[in-house]
Amino acid sequence: MAELTFLEQLDVLAEAADSTFEAVRTPEALEEARIEFLGAKKGKLKSIQKQMGQVEKADRPAAGKRFNEIKQAIEAQLERAILRVQTLDASDSDVPSGEIFDPSLPGNACRLGHLHPITQTIEELKDIMGRLGFTVADGPEVEGEWYNFEALNIAESHPARDPLDNFYLATANSNSGLPRLLRSQTSTVQIRVMESTPPPVRIISLGRVYRPDTADATHYPMFHQMEGLLIDHQVTMADLKSVLRLFATSYLGSEVHIRFRPSFFPFTEPSVEADFRWHDEWIEFGGAGMVDPNVLEAVGYDPEQVTGFAFGLGIERLCMRRHAINDIRELYRNDVRFLQQF
Numbered sequence: 001m002a003e004l005t006f007l008e009q010l011d012v013l014a015e016a017a018d019s020t021f022e023a024v025r026t027p028e029a030l031e032e033a034r035i036e037f038l039g040a041k042k043g044k045l046k047s048i049q050k051q052m053g054q055v056e057k058a059d060r061p062a063a064g065k066r067f068n069e070i071k072q073a074i075e076a077q078l079e080r081a082i083l084r085v086q087t088l089d090a091s092d093s094d095v096p097s098g099e100i101f102d103p104s105l106p107g108n109a110c111r112l113g114h115l116h117p118i119t120q121t122i123e124e125l126k127d128i129m130g131r132l133g134f135t136v137a138d139g140p141e142v143e144g145e146w147y148n149f150e151a152l153n154i155a156e157s158h159p160a161r162d163p164l165d166n167f168y169l170a171t172a173n174s175n176s177g178l179p180r181l182l183r184s185q186t187s188t189v190q191i192r193v194m195e196s197t198p199p200p201v202r203i204i205s206l207g208r209v210y211r212p213d214t215a216d217a218t219h220y221p222m223f224h225q226m227e228g229l230l231i232d233h234q235v236t237m238a239d240l241k242s243v244l245r246l247f248a249t250s251y252l253g254s255e256v257h258i259r260f261r262p263s264f265f266p267f268t269e270p271s272v273e274a275d276f277r278w279h280d281e282w283i284e285f286g287g288a289g290m291v292d293p294n295v296l297e298a299v300g301y302d303p304e305q306v307t308g309f310a311f312g313l314g315i316e317r318l319c320m321r322r323h324a325i326n327d328i329r330e331l332y333r334n335d336v337r338f339l340q341q342f
């Protein structure tokens with residue numbers, strides 16, 4: 001058999017490198033192939049390079065050019081083989097690289113979250129009260145004493161105003177210089193709505209309130225309330241009772257009995273604690289009453305012309321009763337194993 005020319009030997013080498021690197025699947029095979037073709041001393045490229053001296057002088061430039069092309073091609077083969085071995089290693093599988101991606105396989109399902117149980121309760125309360133004709137009003141969580149206390153007829157000497165029972169902010173309002181605090185009740189929104197709208201009024205307001213209570217099974221320094229306010233001509237306590245009864249019946253899903261107990265709030269007169277009957281128990285669900293004439297006057301309404309009722313309910317309590325949650329702290333630990341149940 002005639003001896004192969006230099007160029008022919010290069011072609012044979014290129015072909016062998018092609019099939020060897022193409023078959024590489026493991027780090028060991030990779031290293032073997034690298035030494036076989038690119039090894040600095042005994043590599044096949046190296047030994048072919050040594051024969052360059054025997055090529056006719058005239059043919060040498062063409063041979064050198066071809067040699068460099070083949071060398072680059074083999075180096076590129078090595079790079080591809082390195083990547084392939086890394087990918088296979090990461091996916092820990094021996095599927096050939098060409099078959100790794102199968103577009104017909106089902107995708108990885110992504111985990112969907114859902115609304116927090118308190119948010120779900122808020123949505124449901126809005127829905128029920130919306131059907132009773134109440135629209136949603138909003139107010140800020142950082143308030144002044146006028147909205148949190150004074151306009152609500154809560155006198156300077158009232159224990160609810162004790163600085164130790166409220167979260168006062170270290171800095172005053174930059175415009176008025178008046179103290180600021182985190183609202184301790186959503187009743188603030190009654191004042192904001194009445195100041196900016198003439199009667200009649202029929203609103204609810206749902207949101208966070210803050211009190212420096214030590215957290216235990218039934219207390220948390222932040223919780224949610226739903227405030228209700230209805231102002232019109234000749235509103236009576238019978239209207240209050242029927243609205244609360246319709247509300248409780250819708251929320252609990254069966255005919256619910258309501259009970260009023262006499263109570264006191266500075267912003268209502270008379271004032272009541274409202275209870276509903278649930279599993280043969282009377283459950284307290286909030287305070288209510290007829291809006292005090294002093295409050296109506298504070299917002300510029302005429303107590304001779306309009307009357308109204310107001311109520312305030314704890315949203316956590318409603319949510320916890322519904323779901324039989326017995327520790328309020330569970331709602332705010334952000335443990336998905338707990339929250340995903342609701």
Ligand code: DAH
Pocket residue numbers: 184185186187227228265267268286287288289309310311312313
């Ligand atoms: N603001 C009261 C509280 O946080 C709850 C309340 C009672 C709201 C009576 C009212 C009401 O609107 O009429 O304890």
